[in-house]
Amino acid sequence: MSSDIFAIYGASGCGRGVMPLAREKLRSRHVPLDHLVFVDDHPVSGVINGHRVLGFSDFLSIDAAQRHVVIAIADGGVRENIAQKCIRNGVGFWSVVADNVVVMDDVVLGEGCILSPFVTLTSNIRVGRHFQANINSYVEHDCFIGDFVTFAPGVKCNGNVVIEDHAYVGAGAVIKQGKVGKPLRIGKGAIVGMGAVVTRDVPAGATVVGNPARLINRK
Template identity: 45%
Template sequence: MFAIYGSGGFGRELIEPAREQLARLRRDPDEIVFIDDNAENWGKTSAGIKILSFDDLKPGDEYVLAIGDGKIRSQLDRKCRNAGLTPTSLHAADAYFGVDTEIGEGSVFCARTMVTASARIGRQFQCNIYSYVAHDCVIGDFVTFAPRVCCNGTIHIADFAYIGAGAVLKQGTSDKPLVIGEGAIVGMGAVVTKNVGPGEVVIGNPATPLKRN
């Protein structure tokens, strides 16, 4: 089975990319199922896809995590691995990947996303519609980009950071990359021109600290 873990809105957004990916691999799109931890949803369908319980999966089944919160994604990833499931990446047909780019397992790249060149991206990265990662960026594990994030060149983003919709991150330099700390949150529409500390929440233009996360 090809399991999308999470049957909410983002999970439904991943149905068509999953169908396209399986078609490219000459696999049956009927392999796609939702996994939901809410017992009330088991046996139902969402957008035509059957909703199953976690216990319905077998070792070797593939999973994609449709959960935006990086810390919850980390917990579910550990749960799936411990059950012998196989993490897989889901890349929309029109996602673009440039030269000399490394991307960890379990990544999700939605439609109209881009990684330009010489980027290093960790495990379970989510890149939502119209977002991009430019040259020489280094991104950690369980990082989330909401739609239309502009991640310009030479930016370092630590594990569990969340970058809100429409945020713009100023390009760094080879000797002084822009740094977004572990677990930081960049609010929607923020324009980040300076480093963001671990756990910090920033909003506005230019982005300023709101509180510690």
């Protein structure tokens, strides 16, 4: 009888950082480690860190009961395109959550998320599909995070914040707490630069940098 196979989609730095977390997650479920692979659209090596690297078509050709991927690519738009390709080909999604992640009260996570070590989600939070939170990031109370949002390491998202689809928040950025009934909003596809301190709404498609964060580009 065929078994399920699991994959990290993306064999670059992000994917290699997620693989050890995925390995531990599957080991605890007694899944053989040869059932965990990398998938990459442009594989440059047959094996990375002890795991096979397959092109997508090769992944589809493996005899498996079901196929599951988690997409470890920082660009939210690329992540969405890959997710749509997986759906068209009957590939499901799984989430990778580090053992020391803290999730408190009334937190709802969408499918395909990656929560790296030392991430904290406090209370009354809604998170969309394919969210990536890198090491030492947090999301405080009463936040809404859309689909395909990316947090680089050390992001501090305080309470009453709305982050729309495809937004990217750079390493060490701080997002000021919003107000009840008037959350601070980061628009769809916005980019918050490394170390920025966001004190007001960020328009969709905008790039902001600095302390306090200022607009440097807007699509």
